[in-house]
Amino acid sequence: MTVLWHTSEDDSIQQFEPRANPEHTSDEAFVWAIDAEHMPAYWFPRDCPRGTFWAVAETSEEDVERFLLGDPSPRVHLVQGGLARSDAFNARRRIPTAA
Numbered sequence: 001m002t003v004l005w006h007t008s009e010d011d012s013i014q015q016f017e018p019r020a021n022p023e024h025t026s027d028e029a030f031v032w033a034i035d036a037e038h039m040p041a042y043w044f045p046r047d048c049p050r051g052t053f054w055a056v057a058e059t060s061e062e063d064v065e066r067f068l069l070g071d072p073s074p075r076v077h078l079v080q081g082g083l084a085r086s087d088a089f090n091a092r093r094r095i096p097t098a099a
Helices: 061-067
Strands: 004-008 050-055 075-079 090-093
Touching: none
Parallel strands: none
Antiparallel strands: 004 090, 050 075
């Protein structure tokens, strides 16, 4: 079973309410969610300049050595200086499986 997450800068959300995104061409309402593998890319507020990377099956041994110091297991998150603070993280909530 796929676990889905919702991240938001608004930590007061009590219930997920589907809504349309005015910037998309579809008027269909959704609860925006991300899978567990990609969720860490959304830990930070959307206006926080950042980059994130990790090894996947296709990552060469040379790249694992060069970018991950030979260990393919970590994720790396780079945040612009001055923005890495404890209150800069988005709220994260697991989407109920019945949703």
